[in-house]
Amino acid sequence: MKEGKRSAPVFNDARSKKVVVVAHCVLNQNARIDTCATAPAVFPKILEALVERQIGILQYPCPELGFLGMGRQGQDCASWDGSYQHESGEVYDQMTVPEGREYLSGLAENLVYQIKEYKKYGFKVLGVLGILASPTCGVGLKYYKGLDEADGAFIEELKKAFDEAGLDLPIRGLNDLEPDENVALIRELDS
Numbered sequence: 001m002k003e004g005k006r007s008a009p010v011f012n013d014a015r016s017k018k019v020v021v022v023a024h025c026v027l028n029q030n031a032r033i034d035t036c037a038t039a040p041a042v043f044p045k046i047l048e049a050l051v052e053r054q055i056g057i058l059q060y061p062c063p064e065l066g067f068l069g070m071g072r073q074g075q076d077c078a079s080w081d082g083s084y085q086h087e088s089g090e091v092y093d094q095m096t097v098p099e100g101r102e103y104l105s106g107l108a109e110n111l112v113y114q115i116k117e118y119k120k121y122g123f124k125v126l127g128v129l130g131i132l133a134s135p136t137c138g139v140g141l142k143y144y145k146g147l148d149e150a151d152g153a154f155i156e157e158l159k160k161a162f163d164e165a166g167l168d169l170p171i172r173g174l175n176d177l178e179p180d181e182n183v184a185l186i187r188e189l190d191s
């Protein structure tokens with residue numbers, strides 16, 4: 001080894017070595033399905049809480065946009081009771097066709113790889129923040145013919161990938177309508 005060179009990276013620089021995984025639309029509401037954006041661009045309180053606590057943001061790509069595109073339909077955020085039926089059918093069903101499952105498991109596996117890399121080098125990965133009631137990123141609550149107390153399609157695949165990789169991280173859902181609860185959740189994960 002030449003003098004002055006290290007054999008492995010140590011990351012003892014300005015970084016906090018703290019990261020949280022967040023659903024894409026937390027920082028980009030433009031990606032949401034038609035009718036379902038609840039802010040112009042970002043959720044400011046979440047962003048402020050993360051910046052204040054020096055938590056790096058691992059924003060995963062929007063699975064619905066990546067697989068179904070911007071013109072996807074199937075859900076109307078004005079009616080949560082299941083009364084709205086679009087001819088395309090439920091978003092959850094569109095995301096869980098075999099090709100959709102394959103796409104989602106690929107995204108999940110890549111996230112697992114990144115998380116394992118962070119952990120390998122001693123970074124703290126606080127957890128994953130999905131979106132309550134999303135048919136895709138919902139955690140314990142998704143939209144499927146009304147509100148359904150189950151995970152969305154991507155979270156199902158992510159949990160499977162975590163289990164296979166032996167990763168045990170908190171996976172929690174943010175609530176569009178409860179900014180203070182979201183901030184409390186970030187505090188809890190960072191405590």
Ligand code: SF4
Binds near residue numbers: 025026032134
């Ligand atoms: S909840 Fe998930 S699928 Fe829906 S817009 Fe956000 S990132 Fe995309």
